[in-house]
Amino acid sequence: MRITDKTNPTEYRAIEDRYDEMTYRRCGHSGILLPAISLGLWHNFGYLDNLEIGRNILRAAFDAGITHFDLANNYGPPYGSAEENFGLLLKRDFAKYRDELIISSKAGYDMWSGPYGNYGSKKYLVASCDQSLKRMGLEYVDIFYHHRPDPDTPLEETMSALDLLVRQGKALYVGISNYPADLAEKAACILKDLGTPCLIHQAKYSMFERWVESDLLDILDDNGIGCIAFSPLAQGMLTNKYIDGIPDDSRAAKEMTYLEREHVEAKLVQIKQLHEIAESRGQKLSQMALSWLLKDDRVTSVLIGASSTNQLKENLEALDKIVFEEDEIKKIDEVLGV
Numbered sequence: 612m613r614i615t616d617k618t619n620p621t622e623y624r625a626i627e628d629r630y631d632e633m634t635y636r637r638c639g640h641s642g643i644l645l646p647a648i649s650l651g652l653w654h655n656f657g658y659l660d661n662l663e664i665g666r667n668i669l670r671a672a673f674d675a676g677i678t679h680f681d682l683a684n685n686y687g688p689p690y691g692s693a694e695e696n697f698g699l700l701l702k703r704d705f706a707k708y709r710d711e712l713i714i715s716s717k718a719g720y721d722m723w724s725g726p727y728g729n730y731g732s733k734k735y736l737v738a739s740c741d742q743s744l745k746r747m748g749l750e751y752v753d754i755f756y757h758h759r760p761d762p763d764t765p766l767e768e769t770m771s772a773l774d775l776l777v778r779q780g781k782a783l784y785v786g787i788s789n790y791p792a793d794l795a796e797k798a799a800c801i802l803k804d805l806g807t808p809c810l811i812h813q814a815k816y817s818m819f820e821r822w823v824e825s826d827l828l829d830i831l832d833d834n835g836i837g838c839i840a841f842s843p844l845a846q847g848m849l850t851n852k853y854i855d856g857i858p859d860d861s862r863a864a865k866e867m868t869y870l871e872r873e874h875v876e877a878k879l880v881q882i883k884q885l886h887e888i889a890e891s892r893g894q895k896l897s898q899m900a901l902s903w904l905l906k907d908d909r910v911t912s913v914l915i916g917a918s919s920t921n922q923l924k925e926n927l928e929a930l931d932k933i934v935f936e937e938d939e940i941k942k943i944d945e946v947l948g949v
């Protein structure tokens with residue numbers, strides 16, 4: 612199914628002072644600066660979603676200085692539809708701003724049937740990147756990621772596929788995602804030898820998911836690789852959304868998502884306690900959750916999702932207060948049982 616363009620034809624002009632409020636951080640030892648808050652299109656941009664809402668979110672994001680939009684071959688649902696919708700909105704609203712944007716895509720999870728549509732072979736990565744470019748109507752992506760480690764394909768093959776994509780001009784930079792620390796270090800070493808340094812690691816990191824703290828963040832820092840934290844709001848759990856129950860229009864209530872009601876219910880006590888700490892700091896929980904990640908300058912950017920422009924605007928205010936008192940950090944760790 613190919614989407615038809617039913618979006619409002621009104622011309623979009625980005626606001627003049629869009630770069631005034633956003634903070635930009637250098638991504639590892641590269642030339643690239645990323646906005647401290649980036650926007651991901653995993654949810655809310657597929658065929659099942661309202662494209663006008665998605666369009667307003669993208670416009671509001673760019674107007675607020677968010678220059679980085681993150682996609683993957685399988686975002687939707689169905690797979691590929693987020694890239695198609697994004698391509699349509701890019702053509703409509705952002706074509707003239709292409710050089711102001713960092714657009715990323717990925718391959719690594721199952722995408723098409725048969726032995727060549729999953730994991731980390733060169734065959735899969737090159738074909739998938741070609742498909743993503745076509746869906747988005749782009750000549751190149753700014754960052755192309757291997758989405759998750761492949762236990763069977765030699766790491767050298769996967770990394771040389773990323774290197775090839777750069778040499779072919781289909782990607783400017785490459786990254787890895789969901790790689791544990793030891794494998795990330797090996798991948799970075801291979802990429803360095805190939806002459807295509809690893810720009811960035813995209814890792815799940817939030818108050819509820821702190822695995823990166825044990826060694827990954829230091830390894831990335833030592834190797835001059837940026838870190839972009841995905842699902843920094845734990846898919847919406849680290850907001851005020853679930854405090855009084857599970858709203859019908861929330862991710863936890865919807866089908867075809869990866870957030871279970873039981874998961875939310877199991878975290879509710881902690882969510883309420885964190886909410887109180889946030890209030891005492893004069894923040895919403897969403898804002899505190901993002902500020903808390905950004906207090907560490909090894910985190911280049913936090914990669915949020917949003918289902919409305921109001922959520923996006925609320926989250927952007929996290930940048931107003933990223934400093935924490937020692938006492939606040941301690942209280943948060945106590946709630947989290949760290």
Ligand code: NDP
Pocket residue numbers: 650651652653654655681682758788789813814840841842843844845846847848850851852860861862863897914915916917918921922923925926
């Ligand atoms: P978040 O943790 O930021 O969760 C976003 C969701 O939380 C929103 O869609 C919304 O859900 C809810 N929300 C956001 N802000 C608020 C607010 N202020 N108040 C109330 N609810 C709010 O991130 P995601 O899990 O969406 O992931 C972000 C991006 O990270 C993805 O789009 C993707 O680009 C990337 N990612 C990468 C992965 C990888 O393997 N590399 C895996 C997963 C994500 P609701 O619908 O309930 O309103």
